[in-house]
Amino acid sequence: MKPAMKRLLTATFTLIIAAAAQAGVTIEQWTTGNGTRVNFVAAPTLPMLDVQVDFAAGSMFDPAGKSGLAALTRGVLDLGAGTRDETAIAEQLADLGAQLGGSADTDRASVTLRTLTAKDKLDPALAVLRDVLRKPHFDAAIFEREKARTIAGLKDAMTRPDSIAGKAFWETLYPGHPYGRQATPESIATLTRDDVVAFHGRLYNAANAQISLVGQLTRQQAEAIAEQLSAALPAGAPAELPPPPAPARAAVSAIGHPASQAHIYLGLPAIERGNPDYFPLLVGNYTLGGGGFVSRLVKEVRDKRGFAYSVYSYFAPLRQTGPFQIGLQTQRKQAREAIRVVRGVLDEFVAQGPSEEELAAAKANLSGSFPLRLDSNAKLLANVAAIGFYGLPADYLDRYREKVEAVTAAEVKAAFARHVVPGKLVTVTVAAD
Amino acid sequence: MTLRQLFPFLLAPWLLGQALANPYETTLDNGLRVIVKEDRRAPTAVHMVWYRIGSMDEVDGQSGVAHALEHMMFKGTPSVGPGEFNRLVAAAGGRDNAFTSRDYTAYFQQIPKEKLGEMMQLEADRMRHLNVDPKEFEQEIKVIMEERRMRTDDDPDAKLFEQMNAAAFLVHPYRRPIIGWMDDLENMSATSLKAWYDAWYVPNNAYVVVSGDVDHQAVFELARQHYGGLAARPLPARRDLVEPRQEGPRRITVKAPAELPSLILAYKAPILRDPKQDRDPYALEILTAILNGHDAARFNKKLVREDKVALSAGVGYDSTARGPGLIFLYGTPSEGRSVAELEAALRAQIDRIRREGVSEAELKRTRAQLIAGQVYKLDSMFGQAMEIGQTEAVGLSWKDVETMRERLQQVSAAEVQAVAKKYFDDDGLTVGILDPQALDGKPRRPAVATRH
Numbered sequence: 001m002k003p004a005m006k007r008l009l010t011a012t013f014t015l016i017i018a019a020a021a022q023a024g025v026t027i028e029q030w031t032t033g034n035g036t037r038v039n040f041v042a043a044p045t046l047p048m049l050d051v052q053v054d055f056a057a058g059s060m061f062d063p064a065g066k067s068g069l070a071a072l073t074r075g076v077l078d079l080g081a082g083t084r085d086e087t088a089i090a091e092q093l094a095d096l097g098a099q100l101g102g103s104a105d106t107d108r109a110s111v112t113l114r115t116l117t118a119k120d121k122l123d124p125a126l127a128v129l130r131d132v133l134r135k136p137h138f139d140a141a142i143f144e145r146e147k148a149r150t151i152a153g154l155k156d157a158m159t160r161p162d163s164i165a166g167k168a169f170w171e172t173l174y175p176g177h178p179y180g181r182q183a184t185p186e187s188i189a190t191l192t193r194d195d196v197v198a199f200h201g202r203l204y205n206a207a208n209a210q211i212s213l214v215g216q217l218t219r220q221q222a223e224a225i226a227e228q229l230s231a232a233l234p235a236g237a238p239a240e241l242p243p244p245p246a247p248a249r250a251a252v253s254a255i256g257h258p259a260s261q262a263h264i265y266l267g268l269p270a271i272e273r274g275n276p277d278y279f280p281l282l283v284g285n286y287t288l289g290g291g292g293f294v295s296r297l298v299k300e301v302r303d304k305r306g307f308a309y310s311v312y313s314y315f316a317p318l319r320q321t322g323p324f325q326i327g328l329q330t331q332r333k334q335a336r337e338a339i340r341v342v343r344g345v346l347d348e349f350v351a352q353g354p355s356e357e358e359l360a361a362a363k364a365n366l367s368g369s370f371p372l373r374l375d376s377n378a379k380l381l382a383n384v385a386a387i388g389f390y391g392l393p394a395d396y397l398d399r400y401r402e403k404v405e406a407v408t409a410a411e412v413k414a415a416f417a418r419h420v421v422p423g424k425l426v427t428v429t430v431a432a433d
Numbered sequence: 434m435t436l437r438q439l440f441p442f443l444l445a446p447w448l449l450g451q452a453l454a455n456p457y458e459t460t461l462d463n464g465l466r467v468i469v470k471e472d473r474r475a476p477t478a479v480h481m482v483w484y485r486i487g488s489m490d491e492v493d494g495q496s497g498v499a500h501a502l503e504h505m506m507f508k509g510t511p512s513v514g515p516g517e518f519n520r521l522v523a524a525a526g527g528r529d530n531a532f533t534s535r536d537y538t539a540y541f542q543q544i545p546k547e548k549l550g551e552m553m554q555l556e557a558d559r560m561r562h563l564n565v566d567p568k569e570f571e572q573e574i575k576v577i578m579e580e581r582r583m584r585t586d587d588d589p590d591a592k593l594f595e596q597m598n599a600a601a602f603l604v605h606p607y608r609r610p611i612i613g614w615m616d617d618l619e620n621m622s623a624t625s626l627k628a629w630y631d632a633w634y635v636p637n638n639a640y641v642v643v644s645g646d647v648d649h650q651a652v653f654e655l656a657r658q659h660y661g662g663l664a665a666r667p668l669p670a671r672r673d674l675v676e677p678r679q680e681g682p683r684r685i686t687v688k689a690p691a692e693l694p695s696l697i698l699a700y701k702a703p704i705l706r707d708p709k710q711d712r713d714p715y716a717l718e719i720l721t722a723i724l725n726g727h728d729a730a731r732f733n734k735k736l737v738r739e740d741k742v743a744l745s746a747g748v749g750y751d752s753t754a755r756g757p758g759l760i761f762l763y764g765t766p767s768e769g770r771s772v773a774e775l776e777a778a779l780r781a782q783i784d785r786i787r788r789e790g791v792s793e794a795e796l797k798r799t800r801a802q803l804i805a806g807q808v809y810k811l812d813s814m815f816g817q818a819m820e821i822g823q824t825e826a827v828g829l830s831w832k833d834v835e836t837m838r839e840r841l842q843q844v845s846a847a848e849v850q851a852v853a854k855k856y857f858d859d860d861g862l863t864v865g866i867l868d869p870q871a872l873d874g875k876p877r878r879p880a881v882a883t884r885h
Contacts, residue, residue, distance in 0.1 A: 097804055156692040
């Protein structure tokens with residue numbers, strides 16, 4: 001069992017990761033009486049609060065044959081709750097200048113609220129959020145309407161080369177695993193309101209939730225807010241993870257399309273959140289394709305050959321093994337040649353790793369740009385919520401630069417050798433000649 | 434340095450008192466203006482250089498020059514080689530990019546605050562010393578063509594918007610796409626880019642915007658040091674082309690591979706020229722918010738949620754620009770509903786406001802959102818610099834932002850009703866329709882709903 005999962009199962013106790021003498025962004029963490037973990041950062045400058053409630057209720061929990069259920073459940077969650085219908089919720093929040101949002105990805109379903117902290121704004125805005133957590137209506141007519149909109153949206157997405165390529169990439173990377181199961185018009189068409197109610201009942205509970213708060217609050221206020229939000233949820237139990245994805249296996253998927261450009265994705269399942277190789281891979285990938293205009297992929301594919309406007313690579317660690325992905329778009333007739341160049345860059349990088357000069361440049365940027373990752377409440381919230389949700393160490397931000405600086409070229413090479421085997425790469429093209 | 438030192442704002446309340454005199458402004462002897470917004474929440478800064486030159490300053494046959502030059506600005510000077518600009522910004526722990534609009538071209542770096550001087554040195558260097566190398570251009574123009582394919586040619590909605598614009602304006606250069614027509618890109622030369630650069634990239638046609646954890650006096654001093662030595666030069670005359678009055682509706686159709694049709698109704702609309710005297714642009718902004726400002730605003734509530742005639746619907750209006758304005762109503766019909774039905778439904782929403790006006794509750798709601806938006810805006814340093822830069826770019830001053838905010842708050846229900854009557858006139862209307870084509874030319878698969 002992964003550390004993150006253990007954390008989910010720990011008993012209720014209050015844990016404060018107080019700032020050590022040299023620490024900085026103070027993430028205060030505790031667990032509510034109802035079993036919800038809380039992450040709080042006091043940001044006293046602006047009279048506003050950002051709240052994010054995350055449930056382990058992303059698409060990885062979609063039952064077989066019901067792909068799209070997680071997203072649809074999240075989509076209809078706030079369309080009527082407690083004493084308010086969907087119109088009343090939207091109007092009241094607009095009257096308060098508050099913004100309710102959120103979405104579902106592979107791992108998480110999130111509900112977010114941004115509000116002013118003046119009492120006459122904060123209290124009623126939080127009351128709406130509590131209702132959404134406590135008693136969503138899942139009105140039958142609204143469910144049918146949103147289902148129809150989702151189907152139409154998916155049909156349209158399936159005519160767009162980037163969407164087709166994206167879905168095919170995940171399907172090809174994760175055969176037999178929920179990460180590979182993509183919502184289709186057909187899978188959505190089978191969903192019923194009962195499915196939504198059951199999915200919600202199974203996963204939207206206090207033990208399977210996490211609350212993150214960033215804003216102008218005292219610890220005492222944050223505790224009271226978190227207690228009330230958590231109390232709106234049934235106690236429940238944490239979600240059980242599906243069996244992990246199978247290891248990487250080479251595959252090629254070529255899909256026809258009349259577009260002028262081929263959309264190309266290469267990649268494989270690489271690492272999960274919390275993997276100790278994360279920092280060597282992050283630093284190494286900066287040189288390969290993560291460092292924007294200065295990466296090897298951009299130099300070879302864009303600058304030298306003019307093949308693409310956008311070419312990049314990244315690791316997306318998830319709860320379970322997330323992908324390493326390279327992406328680009330190029331004129332369809334030169335797709336083969338572009339793939340050959342990309343593979344050449346990748347092969348060379350995996351075989352030799354970065355030069356000392358490249359390594360130093362990667363560290364200088366990743367370490368030097370660290371303050372840019374945290375210079376707004378919105379960015380703090382995103383970081384804090386991810387740290388909490390994935391059970392990363394509470395001193396993750398404090399030690400980020402140190403971890404980056406400590407990476408060696410040999411570690412980069414070793415980590416890539418473990419996780420990015422070029423012979424196991426999946427290649428997906430849409431609209432390539 | 435410890436993180437505690439890096440983030441004092443997390444530990445001690447910092448009240449907004451310092452914001453009173455903010456932003457600050459000076460003008461260098463060479464005509465370069467420098468505007469500074471101090472925001473001490475985090476040890477970072479945003480540095481932007483804005484040039485008062487955009488795609489609207491291009492001429493026929495040379496569309497895309499402003500944007501292509503933006504790409505070439507990263508391709509080197511005598512002292513900073515091709516690609517070195519990006520490398521130096523990255524080494525400083527920064528992120529950089531640029532954007533070209535119809536009205537302006539702008540370059541920015543987000544950086545740890547102590548790197549501001551270095552960034553100014555780099556920007557000052559390429560303001561006057563760019564090497565528009567034909568070999569670099571030959572590669573870069575291919576990148577730009579790929580960008581056009583990605584952003585426009587393979588995106589049915591972008592293509593619809595491009596062609597709708599080309600139909601809405603006969604004379605005004607807003608009819609041309611910012612990225613340029615493909616044929617113009619194919620025929621573009623390094624020589625034309627060099628001429629563009631020499632004419633327009635001078636300090637007296639630019640302004641610098643800095644936001645972040647900086648002292649304005651120190652920023653002014655840095656600016657004098659780095660930009661002060663660049664010579665001003667008279668700018669070429671600009672010819673303001675006047676769009677003739679539209680005298681009847683125009684309709685265009687774009688066929689493209691897609692599943693769903695979409696629709697745009699674009700009406701000629703006023704632009705804010707005098708922030709103190711003009712009224713209609715403010716009223717149209719409020720009208721836009723009432724139709725589209727939140728999930729239960731009129732369009733979503735009536736067209737998407739109640740009548741289900743639209744999968745989505747919206748309104749677009751930008752009251753500030755150098756050139757003429759448009760207000761757009763747009764949407765995608767639900768399955769089984771036609772574009773014509775959606776058009777009628779969108780028009781019916783405007784007709785209703787013409788007949789019945791809007792409620793005080795709706796106005797109050799819009800004001801509440803404006804007030805909250807003011808606070809939320811302060812969460813982004815980049816957003817604050819953008820607001821200053823964009824306001825200046827359209828010929829207004831950052832000092833007008835406060836006036837504009839006040840005037841928006843003062844818009845009355847009667848004014849909203851009046852602009853609904855005045856501007857949604859078919860004689861100034863351009864309709865754009867996306868006619869979706871099957872990918873393989875075969876008939877589309879039946880709608881899923883019919884199978885179950």
